[in-house]
Amino acid sequence: MNQYVPINYLNHLAYCPRRFWYMFVCGELAINAPMLEGSLQHKRADTPGKETDDNGRTVNRRIWVWNDDLNIAGFADFVEENGNGDIIPVEYKHGRRAQWDNDQIQLCAQALCLEKMLGRPITTGEIFYRKTRRRLTIPFDQTLRTATQEAITAAHTIMANNTIPAAIAERKKCKHCSIQPICLPDELGKLHKGVAHA
Ligand code: SF4
DSSP: OOOOEEHHHHHHHHHOHHHHIIIIISOOOOOOHHHHHHHHHTTTTTSOEEEEOTTSOEEEEEEEEEETTTTEEEEEEEEEEOTTOOEEEEEEESSOOOSSSHHHHHHHHHHHHHHHHHTSOOOEEEEEETTTTEEEEEEOOHHHHHHHHHHHHHHHHHHHHTOOOOOOSOHHHHHTOTTHHHHOHHHHHHHHHHHHHO
């Protein structure tokens, strides 16, 4: 039987498969300053609880979600239920919105779990970016669902093959990656060029 993939590691996979390999398969815990800041600010989302406001909106904090068909599991920071009975997963991020879709994929994986657990469709979620104090609505459209399914399949494939993925070409991502001092993508690139010209 396939091992379960933790949902938060799907975020790393969507960012870079090699990063997923180092962090999940090898258990590397390289922490950079933004990651440390983020985990300190994440305290409230990490405290289980439930609150209902005057508008009938219920907020559940730190909910364990899973999908046995997809072999994924993990925590949702917040799961809200509004007065209309809509279920809305909300992910808390300490930074600002990046140009990549890894946060959306993490959120959509939570929705795929909630749909399976509750037997009802989840149409939108939200991501709260603390730095900009913006709450972004994310529709779970077919494009995002397909990208999320692909990320889940890729995670299971990497785990089954037990082979480190190649460094990605988008060096812009590497600049912000805490794994860079271990991964050494530029040094590896130069080495490979040297070998090719030898
Ligand atoms: S440094 Fe770049 S290639 Fe290496 S794990 Fe990070 S994002 Fe991926």
